[in-house]
Amino acid sequence: MSQPPYPSWQPWQGYNGPSMLASHADRERAVDVLRAGYGEGRMEREEFEKRVARAYAARTVGELALLVADLPQGPLPQALPVAHVPPAFLPVPRPRTNAKAVAAGVCGLLCVPTMGLTGIPAVVLGHVARAEIRSRGELGEGLALTGLVLGWLSTAGWALVVVLLTLVSLAAG
Template identity: 75%
Template structure:
């Protein structure tokens, strides 16, 4: 002898679902977002096998037709609030092939950065940082070639500006010496 199934408030033809009496907000009008959240819970329940397809369709239709939050609560009251975590599979996930892994970007050489900064500072310091720019630039290029770091452009910037500054000072000193010898 089978027991009669208890009446579910979401079943059509069995009466209008009544909002929960214990909740004061259950008679509040439902928003579109409330209905979508209820349908999401129903989808999760259906996806987990807690609902038959026909029952799922009836509940979704009732959720979209629901006017109050209480009606929505009755539709999802016997379901968990979201997907139940599934146990991890016994077999480990296969590793991603190396070709699809992101490549690590090489680090920028610090001496190349220093060479570029010294080269750019040649103008405001009137060429005082030209020689350090040249030294750092040559050292950085050697390290970049050896280690594979980035920063070749920065090192070259420091070298060019450093050599221009050094050449400018050499020209100024040569002119000063020539003028002093000619006048003197």
């Protein structure tokens, strides 16, 4: 039987020599390299089938090395180059939600169960949060507005209660 027209490169590193018997894992690795080469269009179907048949029939590591020597993934493992991704293709980081806006929204919603005690903190946190959101480009404008509106409604309600109580006490005497 004549030698195939494959380059006679060195056998895979890590083995003692071309006459070392090939394992099933060695054959499968060689077939995987051949499949990748065929998938990339580096050989015709007929050549691929012949090489796969020879890989399964190979007795030594040296025979397998010859079958994949002219393909990019064989016979030696190659490290993949680290590709630099241009900034234009990187995902844009999502801005975070302002914590004070969250606190303003929570305080505003708690105005009803606390009978308005969290109204003033909601107003203060809402104003501070809106200023930070504008300067930092953060998210949470809706939460800050919710806190502001509910806080001001609560504060206005308490102010109305105080005015009415004052009028009633003045009228009573």
